[in-house]
Every structure is written in structure tokens, then in C-alpha cells.
Amino acid sequence: MTNIKRKQEFEQKERYTPANDKEQELVTAFSLLKNEEDAAHFLRDLMTPGEIEEFANRLRIAKQLMEGQPYLQIAHEVHTSTTTVTRVAHWLFSGCGGYYSVLKRLLRRTR
Numbered sequence: 001m002t003n004i005k006r007k008q009e010f011e012q013k014e015r016y017t018p019a020n021d022k023e024q025e026l027v028t029a030f031s032l033l034k035n036e037e038d039a040a041h042f043l044r045d046l047m048t049p050g051e052i053e054e055f056a057n058r059l060r061i062a063k064q065l066m067e068g069q070p071y072l073q074i075a076h077e078v079h080t081s082t083t084t085v086t087r088v089a090h091w092l093f094s095g096c097g098g099y100y101s102v103l104k105r106l107l108r109r110t111r
Helices: 021-031 036-046 049-066 071-078 082-094 098-110
Strands: none
Touching: 036 049, 049 071, 049 082, 049 098, 071 082, 082 098
């Protein structure tokens, strides 16, 4: 993570517990995926192409925020609103740690 110019550190402020058995089953389903091919197939069967694109955009926004890029620049590059960038920033820096944990792992793989 030394390559990241963080303007802010993650501080867990939220907790998420699946609200019911259906949500718990979804969480469990994700945890059972064994590789990227399984994940890609599951995502495509679970979501529409537009939904996949939207979630990919959110991850890209989180990555750019961790790199210290300005909100307006991110919004322009990702073709989204600054409101969306602000929401992602909230969850990245004050959420449950999901974005933060995944991005740390992704960045380790790209070194």
C-alpha cells in the first residue's frame, strides 16, 4: 500500500449483518467462489450487464479515491456524478471495510 497517496485512512464506523436468511445465503454464496472464472460466471448470472458495470464503476471510484484523485476528476473519468463519488467515499473511509480490504488485496496483486 505504499504506492497509494491516501488523503484519509479507513476507520470502521459501520457494521453489516445479513438481515435475513436470503441475505446470509448470498454472502455464503460469494464466499464459496473458488476463482475468478467462477466469480465472473456467478456475477453474470446474478446481475444484468448494466448492474455489473455500475458495481465495477463503484470499485474503480474507490480505487481512485484511495489514490487521492479529486472527486471531480473521478466523476468525469468514470462518467458518474459527484454524488456517487461522495457515496463511495463514505463507504470506503467510514463503512464496514469491504472496499478497503478488497482494494488492499488487489493492489498487492498488481505490484
